[in-house]
Amino acid sequence: MYAYSDFDDAFVRARVAEFAGQVARRLDGSLTEEEFRPLRLMNGLYLQLHAYMLRVAIPYGTISPRQMRQLAHIADRWDRGYGHFTTRQNIQFNWPRLEDVPAILSALADVGMHAIQTSGNCVRNVTADHFAGAAADEIADPRPYAELLRQWSTDHPEFSFLPRKFKIAISGSPNDRAVTRAHDIGLRMVTQDGAPGFEVLVGGGLGRTPMLGHVIRDFLPEADLLPYVEAILSAYNEAGRRDNKYKARIKITVFEHGLDAFRATVEDRFAALRAVWPGVDPALWADIRAAFAPPAFRDGPTAAHEAAQRADPAYRAWASRNLAPHRHPGHVIVTVSLKAHGATPGDATADQMRALADIAEAWGYGELRISHEQNVILPHVRKADLPAVFAALTQAGLATANVDLISDIIACPGMDYCSLATARSIPIAQAIATHFRDAGLEGEIGPMKVKISGCINACGHHHVGHIGILGLERAGVETYQITLGGDHTETAAIGERVGPGFAGDEVVPAIDRLVRAYLALRLSPDETFIAAFRRLGAEPFRAALYDRAVRDAA
Amino acid sequence: MTRGFTPKVVTASDLRRGDVVWLTADDRWTRDLREAELITEEAHAQLRLLHAQAQPLVVVGAYLAEARQGPEGPEPVHFREAFRARGPSNYPHGKQEVLRSRGA
Numbered sequence: 282m283y284a285y286s287d288f289d290d291a292f293v294r295a296r297v298a299e300f301a302g303q304v305a306r307r308l309d310g311s312l313t314e315e316e317f318r319p320l321r322l323m324n325g326l327y328l329q330l331h332a333y334m335l336r337v338a339i340p341y342g343t344i345s346p347r348q349m350r351q352l353a354h355i356a357d358r359w360d361r362g363y364g365h366f367t368t369r370q371n372i373q374f375n376w377p378r379l380e381d382v383p384a385i386l387s388a389l390a391d392v393g394m395h396a397i398q399t400s401g402n403c404v405r406n407v408t409a410d411h412f413a414g415a416a417a418d419e420i421a422d423p424r425p426y427a428e429l430l431r432q433w434s435t436d437h438p439e440f441s442f443l444p445r446k447f448k449i450a451i452s453g454s455p456n457d458r459a460v461t462r463a464h465d466i467g468l469r470m471v472t473q474d475g476a477p478g479f480e481v482l483v484g485g486g487l488g489r490t491p492m493l494g495h496v497i498r499d500f501l502p503e504a505d506l507l508p509y510v511e512a513i514l515s516a517y518n519e520a521g522r523r524d525n526k527y528k529a530r531i532k533i534t535v536f537e538h539g540l541d542a543f544r545a546t547v548e549d550r551f552a553a554l555r556a557v558w559p560g561v562d563p564a565l566w567a568d569i570r571a572a573f574a575p576p577a578f579r580d581g582p583t584a585a586h587e588a589a590q591r592a593d594p595a596y597r598a599w600a601s602r603n604l605a606p607h608r609h610p611g612h613v614i615v616t617v618s619l620k621a622h623g624a625t626p627g628d629a630t631a632d633q634m635r636a637l638a639d640i641a642e643a644w645g646y647g648e649l650r651i652s653h654e655q656n657v658i659l660p661h662v663r664k665a666d667l668p669a670v671f672a673a674l675t676q677a678g679l680a681t682a683n684v685d686l687i688s689d690i691i692a693c694p695g696m697d698y699c700s701l702a703t704a705r706s707i708p709i710a711q712a713i714a715t716h717f718r719d720a721g722l723e724g725e726i727g728p729m730k731v732k733i734s735g736c737i738n739a740c741g742h743h744h745v746g747h748i749g750i751l752g753l754e755r756a757g758v759e760t761y762q763i764t765l766g767g768d769h770t771e772t773a774a775i776g777e778r779v780g781p782g783f784a785g786d787e788v789v790p791a792i793d794r795l796v797r798a799y800l801a802l803r804l805s806p807d808e809t810f811i812a813a814f815r816r817l818g819a820e821p822f823r824a825a826l827y828d829r830a831v832r833d834a835a
Numbered sequence: 836m837t838r839g840f841t842p843k844v845v846t847a848s849d850l851r852r853g854d855v856v857w858l859t860a861d862d863r864w865t866r867d868l869r870e871a872e873l874i875t876e877e878a879h880a881q882l883r884l885l886h887a888q889a890q891p892l893v894v895v896g897a898y899l900a901e902a903r904q905g906p907e908g909p910e911p912v913h914f915r916e917a918f919r920a921r922g923p924s925n926y927p928h929g930k931q932e933v934l935r936s937r938g939a
């Protein structure tokens with residue numbers, strides 16, 4: 282994977298030293314809180330409901346075993362022995378003390394990590410397909426482009442004070458696992474006459490005004506990536522609204538100006554930039570590409586995997602749920618679920634992080650990824666080694682066989698941690714997961730995406746969940762609004778609200794009625810919930826959600 | 836008690852630790868809501884808030900939170916304040932640890 286150059290290392294260390302000075306000046310009173318707040322946010326440090334929270338970037342979700350061990354060390358030494366992996370491929374530590382943060386940042390710099398641009402109105406951590414470099418359906422590994430964008434956008438003087446935050450996602454496959462249509466810029470790798478390039482989407486975003494991105498360019502040659510992205514940012518930087526932060530995202534700029542007018546501005550600017558653009562330094566680009574070269578895959582017999590499948594039902598269940606096709610024969614992609622039933626979605630203990638690092642080194646060519654679905658990926662595992670991997674995961678409490686099922690829930694921290702929350706998310710996720718496990722229905726239901734946010738900001742992607750749950754406050758109590766029919770993939774859709782909200786303890790019974798209605802209505806077990814929803818429309822599902830008598834009659 | 840004024844406590848985050856604190860009648864910052872000063876006069880509430888805001892090296896983001904008198908002292912009214920006074924629901928962290936260690 283990409284290793285820091287001397288330039289990167291010096292840059293990050295200088296930032297740590299600068300922030301250490303800022304913390305010291307806050308503590309001795311030379312900086313007021315008003316002066317300090319934007320400085321700490323630029324370094325990923327928030328003040329939350331119970332403590333500070335430090336958000337650390339995991340660029341395009343790629344992390345080495347050594348870095349994972351360092352996160353474990355930080356969790357043990359300065360936090361509460363765990364970390365929370367987020368939908369933006371970051372990790373959040375929920376309990377650091379202000380005076381410890383410079384030491385934490387320094388420990389991160391030791392392994393080529395940082396918290397820069399994980400907050401603020403700048404280009405945030407670029408996210409990518411978590412199966413990048415491994416997926417059987419991939420055109421090309423998107424991460425070299427993500428790294429190029431990271432280098433280009435880090436401390437970019439023109440784009441450090443944008444109207445609002447700016448999120449870029451990139452996918453190298455026709456199957457969109459990076460939710461590109463819900464990002465300010467979505468990049469999807471495509472080919473034209475055999476040459477690689479990108480379909481460029483602009484103006485997607487969730488939050489209080491959810492919108493799906495529009496195609497602004499259907500084919501952008503790969504060599505034009507940086508000047509084109511720069512043209513979009515420059516057009517947005519000028520036209521984006523600064524008078525109202527709820528109207529400041531690029532989705533509103535595109536909506537208010539119209540896609541065609543916005544495209545014309547971008548294309549003009551692009552023509553000017555392209556004319557003077559010298560191109561990416563070929564030596565630098567070659568180094569970046571080399572950093573993402575696939576490992577030397579070793580072939581091996583698959584008999585042990587097949588034998589384990591026959592012998593062990595737990596192994597069989599796990600292998601049928603948590604594996605995905607790999608580009609190289611004899612290999613698979615393993616998704617390690619961080620969604621044990623009743624646990625907090627996305628949380629891993631320090632011991633689990635160390636176990637993941639060990640497993641990746643022993644059987645995964647030393648590679649690990651974090652997915653936007655808050656799971657961990659072992660991108661390259663030989664089928665021959667799967668039984669050993671399963672045994673080690675089981676020991677670490679990481680062998681939950683529920684990927685893509687109703688308990689594989691995305692949930693934001695909600696009011697258990699977040700100061701912006703209007704209700705809790707985590708207890709709802711816990712209750713749904715344990716309910717459907719206990720009912721023994723998970724496997725029968727099949728693929729089902731439940732996504733939960735604790736306020737309208739939509740950090741938990743609820744708009745694109747098959748079942749989306751939004752926590753709100755109504756008359757002094759936590760209330761949950763349910764949306765149906767959202768989709769986060771290449772067939773992206775924003776879910777529709779089907780009726781009034783539910784009290785916290787009504788959510789599980791309502792979803793139980795909905796799910797049972799789906800099971801009764803589907804044409805066959807192969808018809809997924811989202812397929813049945815598209816065939817039948819919202820009405821039968823709405824009726825089930827709100828028909829409190831259905832369950833009693835059943 | 837001021838007419839139309841609902842009782843309040845002064846609360847904030849500790850600058851260094853970032854955790855929740857409440858102002859007591861004898862000018863301490865406590866980590867147990869039941870020890871906080873329950874303020875029933877509007878003018879007094881404003882004075883106590885100013886007093887808190889004048890301590891930028893101790894606390895951050897001081898505000899008045901609604902509270903009511905309970906058997907052991909002030910209790911939260913809004914659920915957000917109840918969570919602040921207790922800690923997250925997914926782990927036994929936050930204020931519930933402090934309370935437990937005191938055998939409450």
Ligand code: HEM
Pocket residue numbers: 327329334366367368369373445448463485486487488489490530692693694699700701738739740741742
């Ligand atoms: C510290 C707590 C957090 C704060 C203060 C926060 C703040 C926000 C705000 C204000 C928005 C709305 C932006 C807009 O509509 O313009 C937002 C959106 C979002 N946040 Fe967070 N967030 C937090 C935690 C998280 C976490 C834990 C995740 C990942 C699980 C996350 C991922 C996202 C995503 C995916 C969106 C929606 C996409 C978009 O930007 O439109 N955030 N966040």
Ligand code: SF4
Pocket residue numbers: 693694695696699700701702703734735736737738739740741
């Ligand atoms: S959706 Fe709201 S509650 Fe959840 S993390 Fe984002 S800002 Fe906080």
